[in-house]
Amino acid sequence: MYRAARFATVMAYLYSILFGVIAFTYDLETGYVTKKTPLTTYCLLINFLTVSCVIYFGRNMELKMESSDKPDLHNKILVALTFIRILGVSLTLVNNWWRRDEFIHNLNTFKAFRERFLRKHSTNKRYEEYFNQQIVLKFGIGALCEVIMFYGSVRIMRQIFSDFCRHTVFGLMSTVLNLMACHYFFIALSVRILFCIIADELRRLLTTMENLFADFHTKCIGPGLLSVKSCQLADEFDDLSGMHTELQVLSEKINSMFYVQGCCVFLILYLNNICVLYIYYMLAKQVELGPQFSHAILYFLPLALLLYYADGYMLIDLVLRYMDAIEMPAQLLKDCAAWLPILDRRLEESVKLFSLKMAAFPVSRSLLYLFDVTRPMVFATITSTITNAIVLVQYDYQYNET
Numbered sequence: 557m558y559r560a561a562r563f564a565t566v567m568a569y570l571y572s573i574l575f576g577v578i579a580f581t582y583d584l585e586t587g588y589v590t591k592k593t594p595l596t597t598y599c600l601l602i603n604f605l606t607v608s609c610v611i612y613f614g615r616n617m618e619l620k621m622e623s624s625d626k627p628d629l630h631n632k633i634l635v636a637l638t639f640i641r642i643l644g645v646s647l648t649l650v651n652n653w654w655r656r657d658e659f660i661h662n663l664n665t666f667k668a669f670r671e672r673f674l675r676k677h678s679t680n681k682r683y684e685e686y687f688n689q690q691i692v693l694k695f696g697i698g699a700l701c702e703v704i705m706f707y708g709s710v711r712i713m714r715q716i717f718s719d720f721c722r723h724t725v726f727g728l729m730s731t732v733l734n735l736m737a738c739h740y741f742f743i744a745l746s747v748r749i750l751f752c753i754i755a756d757e758l759r760r761l762l763t764t765m766e767n768l769f770a771d772f773h774t775k776c777i778g779p780g781l782l783s784v785k786s787c788q789l790a791d792e793f794d795d796l797s798g799m800h801t802e803l804q805v806l807s808e809k810i811n812s813m814f815y816v817q818g819c820c821v822f823l824i825l826y827l828n829n830i831c832v833l834y835i836y837y838m839l840a841k842q843v844e845l846g847p848q849f850s851h852a853i854l855y856f857l858p859l860a861l862l863l864y865y866a867d868g869y870m871l872i873d874l875v876l877r878y879m880d881a882i883e884m885p886a887q888l889l890k891d892c893a894a895w896l897p898i899l900d901r902r903l904e905e906s907v908k909l910f911s912l913k914m915a916a917f918p919v920s921r922s923l924l925y926l927f928d929v930t931r932p933m934v935f936a937t938i939t940s941t942i943t944n945a946i947v948l949v950q951y952d953y954q955y956n957e958t
Contacts, residue, residue, distance in 0.1 A: 560688070561687070561688035561691040568739070571735065572739070576601075576603050577735045579652060579653065580660050589660045636827070637824060640824060640827065641824060643820070644816075644824065645732045647816050648736055648816065648820070658809075658813070662809045662810055665806060669802060670746070673753075677753055683752065686749070687746070694742075697866050698734065700863050701864050701866075701867050737821050750803055751803065751807075755884040761796065764789065768786070769782075786903040787902060790903040790905075797913055825868055828864075834948040837948075876931060886914040
């Protein structure tokens with residue numbers, strides 16, 4: 557599994573280089589990030605060609621819409637999605653260059669922190685297997701989804717845009733955002749596992765402290781040994797607290813690197829769901845939506861949707877579990893506050909300091925500070941998707957009636 561995960565990581569990296577998504581290089585031996593002139597020049601050229609093609613093809617664009625007496629709402633939605641995707645790609649490319657030095661600094665800082673952290677706190681084999689499994693699944697599902705969705709996008713946009721070059725270029729627009737989502741998945745998964753290790757270490761310390769004071773109350777150890785072991789525990793609490801705070805600050809910086817892309821990805825996912833529900837409604841009515849939906853819908857769309865939703869589920873599930881892992885130490889200390897048998901002053905101050913640090917730096921679950929990414933928000937989004945799809949169905953019903 558380790559070799560498969562390494563292969564998936566390398567392929568995602570090479571794929572990103574090919575499309576000019578990242579303008580820095582990884583040292584596969586050390587894992588650190590650096591800038592190199594040949595790669596920078598190549599990425600500049602690819603990004604310039606991408607922007608130039610969008611500007612060139614966007615001028616005097618001719619859309620092959622249906623006539624006014626035929627239902628063409630699905631085409632208008634697809635065109636809107638295309639332009640949102642183009643906007644998202646443009647913002648991503650600008651953001652990547654504008655904040656390139658910040659990207660490199662944050663990634664190298666995280667790499668150094670991870671090495672320092674794992675020297676003190678060894679990872680569980682279960683976490684290693686989970687990490688490798690998730691990397692392989694994400695890359696495999698994402699790659700298959702990419703191929704099928706690209707084929708479907710080109711087939712659909714062939715009926716909307718007037719020439720081959722336009723619908724091919726616009727069909728590739730989704731690649732950039734998907735690659736950025738893949739990079740975010742890889743690094744967020746690594747950060748989440750470190751937070752899980754911190755939570756496990758905290759559980760161990762709390763259990764050790766509980767057993768220590770139980771032994772003291774049962775006269776198994778004396779006050780001197782209690783003081784020595786309490787000081788050792790206090791040192792471990794201070795070290796773990798510092799690690800947690802440092803990692804939380806790093807995670808905030810890493811999340812800020814993907815704010816713009818995250819908003820674009822979630823918006824496209826939201827509109828795609830509405831469009832799919834509406835198109836299936838039209839197909840259920842046996843409405844002819846055009847040549848692009850004849851065989852592609854029947855044979856490729858179900859598989860594409862299965863992979864698309866599996867890929868989206870992995871990303872959303874990771875984001876939610878990632879936030880839960882950050883908050884887990886605070887929850888552990890809160891749950892044990894009622895029975896915490898602290899008799900040593902220094903140990904008591906260390907535990908309180910750990911709690912105060914987490915209270916002073918609460919976890920930010922907001923996406924671009926617009927809304928909180930929580931499980932109720934996910935269900936609310938699904939409800940909103942269905943509601944808006946029903947609005948489109950009502951529009952279609954009224955349109956046909958009139």
